[in-house]
Amino acid sequence: MITHTHRPLRVVLYEGSGSIALPAESRAKVMMALLDQGYTVTRSGHGASAVPHDDRSLLVLGAFEGRAPALEDATGLVSIDTRDITGLAPDAIVALVSKSRGDKPMNEPGKWKPWFPVIDYSRCTNCMQCLSFCLFDVYGVSEDNKIQVQNNDNCKTNCPACSRVCPEVAIMFPKYQAGPINGDEINESESGREKIKVDISSLLGGDIYSALKDRSAAAKSRFSKERSPDKALDERKKCLTKLVGDGFIPADVLASLPSTEEILKKAEIAKAKAAAALAAQ
Amino acid sequence: MSSPATILYCRCAYAQVVPTGVKNDVLQQLCASEASFETVSDLCEMAAHRDPRLQAIAACSKLRIAACYPRAVKGLFQQAGFPLPAETEILNMRTQTAAEITESLLRSDS
Ligand code: SF4
Ligand code: SF4
Numbered sequence: 202m203i204t205h206t207h208r209p210l211r212v213v214l215y216e217g218s219g220s221i222a223l224p225a226e227s228r229a230k231v232m233m234a235l236l237d238q239g240y241t242v243t244r245s246g247h248g249a250s251a252v253p254h255d256d257r258s259l260l261v262l263g264a265f266e267g268r269a270p271a272l273e274d275a276t277g278l279v280s281i282d283t284r285d286i287t288g289l290a291p292d293a294i295v296a297l298v299s300k301s302r303g304d305k306p307m308n309e310p311g312k313w314k315p316w317f318p319v320i321d322y323s324r325c326t327n328c329m330q331c332l333s334f335c336l337f338d339v340y341g342v343s344e345d346n347k348i349q350v351q352n353n354d355n356c357k358t359n360c361p362a363c364s365r366v367c368p369e370v371a372i373m374f375p376k377y378q379a380g381p382i383n384g385d386e387i388n389e390s391e392s393g394r395e396k397i398k399v400d401i402s403s404l405l406g407g408d409i410y411s412a413l414k415d416r417s418a419a420a421k422s423r424f425s426k427e428r429s430p431d432k433a434l435d436e437r438k439k440c441l442t443k444l445v446g447d448g449f450i451p452a453d454v455l456a457s458l459p460s461t462e463e464i465l466k467k468a469e470i471a472k473a474k475a476a477a478a479l480a481a482q
Numbered sequence: 483m484s485s486p487a488t489i490l491y492c493r494c495a496y497a498q499v500v501p502t503g504v505k506n507d508v509l510q511q512l513c514a515s516e517a518s519f520e521t522v523s524d525l526c527e528m529a530a531h532r533d534p535r536l537q538a539i540a541a542c543s544k545l546r547i548a549a550c551y552p553r554a555v556k557g558l559f560q561q562a563g564f565p566l567p568a569e570t571e572i573l574n575m576r577t578q579t580a581a582e583i584t585e586s587l588l589r590s591d592s
Contacts, residue, residue, distance in 0.1 A: 208533060209523065229513040232521060233506065236493035241535070242521045244513070252488060252520045253538050308527060310495040315526040319557040350561060353530055375526050375554040376497045383499070383576075384554025 207306040211254070212298055213243045213261045219270070220263035221287070222246075230291035235298060239309045254279060260301055262286050262294065316376055317353030318363055319384075324371035327482070329475035334366045336459055336467060346478040359451045488542040489519035489587050492549035492575075496524040500550060500575040507580030508548050508587075515588055525549055529558035540564040546571045546587050 212235055216222045223231070228244070235242050243251055261272065261283045269285040282301060286294050318331070318339065327348055332340040340363075341351035364372040364382045377383045445452050459467065491509060494500040512519050520539070522528060528536055539545065540559055545567065549555045552572035559566045573583040 208535070225510070225514040229506075229510045232509060232513065233493075236521055236523050237495050239495065239523045241523065244517075244519050244521070246516050246518045251518050252490070252535070252542055255535055255538055310523065310527075314497045315524065315530040316497075317530060319529075319554060319561050321553055321557050322560060373551075373554050373557055375550060375558065376499050378499065380551075384551030384557065386551075386553070 207308050208257055209240045209307045210298075210302050210305070211241045211243065211257050211259050213245055213259060215245045215261050215263035217245055219268075220265050223264065223286075227291050227294075231294045234291065234295045237310060238295070238299075239307055240298065258282065258305075260284065260298060262298070264288075314358050314376065316358045316374065317356045318350055318361075319373045319375060320348065320350060321371045321373060321384075324369045324387075325367075326369055326371075327478075328368065329479060330366055330368065331363045331372060332475050333468070333471045335363050335471075336464060338467070339363070342474055342478040346481045348478075357451065357454045357457065360454045362450050362454075485543065487544040487546050487587075487589075487591070488539075489517060490539060490545065490547045490549075491519060491521040492525045492547065492555075493521060493523050494526075494550070494575075496527050504575045504578075504580050504583075508575060508583050511580060511584040512587065515584075517588055519587075525555065525558055529562040532562045536562050537564040540566050543567075544569075544591075546573065548573045548575055548583050548587060550574055550576045 214223070214228065214231070222228075232242050232244070245251060257279070259274075259279055259281045261281060263269065263283070263285065264287040265283070265285045266287050267285055269283040272281040272283055274281055284297055284301060286297065289297065325348060327346075329342075329348060332342065332348060337352075337355040337357060339350060339352050339356045341349050343349045361374045361377050361382050364370075364374060364377075370381055370387050372382075373384045374382050375384055379385075381387045442455065445455055458464070489512070491512060492500075493505065493509075509521070522535075525536075527533075536559055541564075547555060547570065549572065551574055555572050556566055556570075571586060573586055575583060
């Protein structure tokens with residue numbers, strides 16, 4: 202499921218013929234304020250190409266000296282509104298845009314954080330470990346049996362744990378602070394990778410992870426015979442608490458973990474999906 | 483004469499991981515130039531809901547993008563279903579200076 206789909210108005214700062222150019226400082230102030238509120242802004246000047254338009258409403262701002270032209274889209278698909286901004290201060294221009302937008306819904310910064318894994322397919326080997334690892338169904342398999350991020354809304358904000366389980370360092374979170382999770386180049390000689398993998402296996406209480414990874418009957422029976430679900434859950438919580446304490450994952454991930462039964466069920470489903478995709482390759 | 487480049491600036495407004503000084507300077511320098519350019523509030527936000535505007539952007543020739551790490555930006559477009567052309571130039575406001583970035587964005591090829 203994808204939410205937060207309200208696209209913003211496209212605002213065009215028109216400085217071509219028939220309009221006076223704004224002072225550079227005011228132009229920058231207006232653009233910063235509009236972008237920080239979530240709008241998309243095009244500066245229409247000279248010397249570079251504009252991105253073609255889509256089906257959204259267009260708001261054209263220009264210093265037309267009281268003569269804002271009435272414009273109509275030749276295809277009839279897009280509504281175009283023009284506004285004269287002659288002599289207006291940056292704040293007044295931003296207020297004009299808000300008024301013009303009215304109560305049309307729009308995504309706005311500050312109300313939601315776009316946090317989800319992004320796969321670097323130039324590194325990904327389609328091993329499916331991320332699919333097996335994630336307890337919140339973020340990953341899925343495409344029709345052609347490739348790993349895919351399918352439910353990015355399910356991802357726990359600020360939790361980059363799955364990036365550490367990927368043996369190819371192919372999972373990025375662009376809003377993360379540090380590299381290589383933020384997309385920074387990977388130092389192939391990084392020695393911490395093995396250690397990280399051990400952390401993750403303990404994060405899941407050991408047995409669940411190895412059961413998923415090995416996909417062997419032996420691992421499966423060891424899980425069911427040697428550990429009671431309660432014990433596995435206790436152990437997982439202890440390890441998660443440690444990772445929360447280390448500041449690697451946020452506390453609410455711990456609070457929102459599914460029940461042990463659900464985890465086991467999810468693990469089975471993920472394992473079956475991964476096995477089917479791997480077999481079909 | 484060759485066709486002009488398309489310049490795109492990402493504001494990273496939904497979670498500011500790009501240093502404010504750099505992103506403000508880049509925008510100010512673009513605004514001080516004569517060039518047309520496109521700005522978006524947050525490419526991650528657009529990729530999260532597969533905004534079709536990413537397709538329009540990816541279809542532009544000679545694209546230059548000021549955002550963050552090239553691997554992340556390419557991944558976002560690809561994951562949204564609109565891979566960037568291989569020759570797209572991605573400037574990284576997390577690691578480069580504003581001067582380096584605007585010089586590359588506004589460079590004339592002719
Ligand atoms: S764990 Fe990494 S390499 Fe394996 S499928 Fe997931 S992204 Fe690809
Ligand atoms: S692409 Fe990079 S610069 Fe743009 S919003 Fe995402 S993290 Fe920020």
